[in-house]
Amino acid sequence: MLPTTLILEVRRLLDLRELSQRAIARRVGVSRGVVAEMAKGLRGDYGRDLDDDSSRASPKRELTTPVRCPDCGGMVYAPCRLCRARAARAAMLAARMLLRKPVTPPRRAA
Numbered sequence: 001m002l003p004t005t006l007i008l009e010v011r012r013l014l015d016l017r018e019l020s021q022r023a024i025a026r027r028v029g030v031s032r033g034v035v036a037e038m039a040k041g042l043r044g045d046y047g048r049d050l051d052d053d054s055s056r057a058s059p060k061r062e063l064t065t066p067v068r069c070p071d072c073g074g075m076v077y078a079p080c081r082l083c084r085a086r087a088a089r090a091a092m093l094a095a096r097m098l099l100r101k102p103v104t105p106p107r108r109a110a
């Protein structure tokens with residue numbers, strides 16, 4: 001059974017009516033069938049709570065459980081967006097440094 005948090009996220013995205021069922025399934029990591037059943041009301045908004053059976057961890061478990069980021073040490077939902085944003089910013093600044101024109105001294109009046 002899917003974790004309750006995933007089911008509730010599917011329900012939330014369905015209620016927003018912004019994404020297709022296919023897009024919701026891809027984003028949340030559940031099958032399109034589950035999303036379609038929920039949209040048609042064939043499936044209830046129930047799921048497995050995290051503590052029910054930790055031995056059957058879903059590959060999407062990291063989406064539902066905060067983990068300690070090995071890089072910044074924050075409790076985050078993996079992958080850590082802060083570290084990704086910092087890496088993107090560093091890359092942008094490095095690119096800007098490369099593109100910067102060399103500084104030329106002002107011309108002196110003759």
Ligand SMILES: [Zn+2]
Pocket residue numbers: 069070071072073074076080081082083
């Ligand atoms: Zn991090």
